[in-house]
Amino acid sequence: xxxxxxxxxxxxxxxxxxxxxxxxxxxxxxxxxxxxxxxxxxxxxxxxxxxxxxxxxxxxxxxxxxxxxxxxxxxxxxxxxxxxxxxxxxxxxxxxxxxxxxxxxxxxxxxxxxxxxxxxxxxxxxxxxxxxxxxxxxxxxxxxxxxxxxxxxxxxxxxxxxxxxxxxxxxxxxxxxxxxxxxxxxxxxxxxxxxxxxxxxxxxxxxxxxxxxxxxxxxxxxxxxxxxxxxxxxxxxxxxxxxxxxxxxxxxxxxxxxxxxxxxxxxxxxxxxxxxxx
Amino acid sequence: xxxxxxxxxxxxxxxxxxxxxxxxxxxxxxxxxxxxxxxxxxxxxxxxxxxxxxxxxxxxxxxxxxxxxxxxxxxxxxxxxxxxxxxxxxxxxxxxxxxxxxxxxxxxxxxxxxxxxxxxxxxxxxxxxxxxxxxxxxxxxxxxxxxxxxxxxxxxxxxxxxxxxxxxxxxxxxxxxxxxxxxxxxxxxxxxxxxxxxxxxxxxxxxxxxxxxxxxxxxx
Numbered sequence: 001x002x003x004x005x006x007x008x009x010x011x012x013x014x015x016x017x018x019x020x021x022x023x024x025x026x027x028x029x030x031x032x033x034x035x036x037x038x039x040x041x042x043x044x045x046x047x048x049x050x051x052x053x054x055x056x057x058x059x060x061x062x063x064x065x066x067x068x069x070x071x072x073x074x075x076x077x078x079x080x081x082x083x084x085x086x087x088x089x090x091x092x093x094x095x096x097x098x099x100x101x102x103x104x105x106x107x108x109x110x111x112x113x114x115x116x117x118x119x120x121x122x123x124x125x126x127x128x129x130x131x132x133x134x135x136x137x138x139x140x141x142x143x144x145x146x147x148x149x150x151x152x153x154x155x156x157x158x159x160x161x162x163x164x165x166x167x168x169x170x171x172x173x174x175x176x177x178x179x180x181x182x183x184x185x186x187x188x189x190x191x192x193x194x195x196x197x198x199x200x201x202x203x204x205x206x207x208x209x210x211x212x213x214x215x216x217x218x219x220x221x222x223x224x225x226x227x228x229x230x231x232x233x234x235x236x237x238x239x240x241x242x243x244x245x246x247x248x249x250x251x252x253x254x255x256x257x258x259x260x261x262x263x264x265x266x267x268x269x270x271x272x273x274x275x276x277x278x
Numbered sequence: 279x280x281x282x283x284x285x286x287x288x289x290x291x292x293x294x295x296x297x298x299x300x301x302x303x304x305x306x307x308x309x310x311x312x313x314x315x316x317x318x319x320x321x322x323x324x325x326x327x328x329x330x331x332x333x334x335x336x337x338x339x340x341x342x343x344x345x346x347x348x349x350x351x352x353x354x355x356x357x358x359x360x361x362x363x364x365x366x367x368x369x370x371x372x373x374x375x376x377x378x379x380x381x382x383x384x385x386x387x388x389x390x391x392x393x394x395x396x397x398x399x400x401x402x403x404x405x406x407x408x409x410x411x412x413x414x415x416x417x418x419x420x421x422x423x424x425x426x427x428x429x430x431x432x433x434x435x436x437x438x439x440x441x442x443x444x445x446x447x448x449x450x451x452x453x454x455x456x457x458x459x460x461x462x463x464x465x466x467x468x469x470x471x472x473x474x475x476x477x478x479x480x481x482x483x484x485x486x487x488x489x490x491x492x493x494x495x496x497x498x
Contacts, residue, residue, distance in 0.1 A: 033437055036436075065394035067398065132318035135314050142315075255437075255438075259431055265410040265413060
């Protein structure tokens with residue numbers, strides 16, 4: 001049996017094992033590969049810098065634990081950038097599995113020494129989940145407190161200091177959306193950005209990023225973070241060394257391995273087809 | 279009348295919602311806003327119906343002892359237990375069923391979160407296996423697609439970019455990747471989005487005009 005025959009009949013568990021090892025090694029022994037930020041990421045950072053210091057920003061976090069490696073790092077970095085400008089952050093979540101995770105992520109950042117002064121209800125609020133997808137987005141246009149009369153712990157939002165100056169979308173200088181799919185960036189663009197003309201940037205999963213390039217080109221999105229690569233480039237710009245930066249080493253080898261699998265699979269197929277034809 | 283009244287309601291309310299985009303008068307905007315707020319209530323009822331349907335399908339599988347019925351049993355028990363614990367925690371904490379120290383929070387952190395992350399992480403393994411077996415280049419177009427996919431995949435990661443730092447900027451994989459995303463990908467995606475939007479508009483008009491009636495359970 002030749003090597004090609006062996007490859008043609010390879011047990012998929014060997015491929016799983018190779019992938020597992022390739023992901024594990026760089027996590028244990030980081031390669032510290034250089035990261036270069038692309039234009040969508042630089043634009044994201046630049047748009048965030050234009051937000052007036054001390055203003056209140058709407059930051060919907062529409063994801064659940066499945067998207068932790070890609071979206072949590074960009075959520076943390078965006079939050080740090082906003083809090084460094086002393087901005088306040090209002091966070092609705094349109095994914096039912098999201099509020100608990102988002103709460104944990106924000107509290108992790110708030111627990112960092114330089115943000116020790118940040119207080120829940122004053123510097124940020126987690127409005128939690130509300131069913132209705134696009135209908136909730138439209139309802140928020142009639143009043144954020146109308147759409148979310150209580151936060152995700154059941155506390156009335158109207159009495160919170162952070163909500164004192166928040167009426168509708170006109171209260172926010174920027175919409176920063178971090179999303180893993182539906183409902184998410186596409187719906188925020190279509191239902192809110194296009195209708196209320198609020199400047200918007202987004203961080204999304206790698207698999208959904210191509211969908212948003214038309215919005216980026218039309219300036220409906222002022223910047224875009226795509227997947228873990230986008231998160232790592234954003235960390236690079238912000239001089240942070242978060243989990244996205246360390247994860248890029250593993251992702252590099254994983255991408256290389258998948259590319260190798262595609263090439264090798266086709267070589268094997270061509271040789272077998274050629275062999276059977278002759 | 280069983281068909282005419284729903285058709286009339288659909289047409290009238292559809293027109294109202296379209297008018298609300300163009301007529302900034304409270305006679306239009308107030309009822310339109312009310313309709314949109316009502317949609318949230320309908321979605322909430324959808325969750326109840328969805329939950330009831332999950333129970334119905336799984337109970338049926340358990341009673342008939344279909345293949346893999348123990349998994350159905352685990353699902354049903356998990357669903358009922360989570361729902362009951364959440365309700366008890368929610369009542370005790372005035373809606374804060376995810377407050378620190380609650381059992382719901384423990385379920386979320388220790389069961390739901392790791393399981394959801396695991397499902398997503400498994401994709402890496404299946405993608406590698408599928409790439410080896412299923413990404414077959416049979417035609418010229420498939421070859422183009424594969425080459426573009428390889429450039430984008432490799433151009434997105436630091437390893438290949440680090441290997442091409444010696445080259446002029448336009449020759450680096452990252453530059454090629456950005457061009458593919460900005461130009462051919464963008465053009466195709468824009469065409470798909472515009473086509474889908476036109477389809478949605480056409481379907482909406484068919485519903486409002488009563489031509490499309492499948493939502494009534496009819497054949498046509």
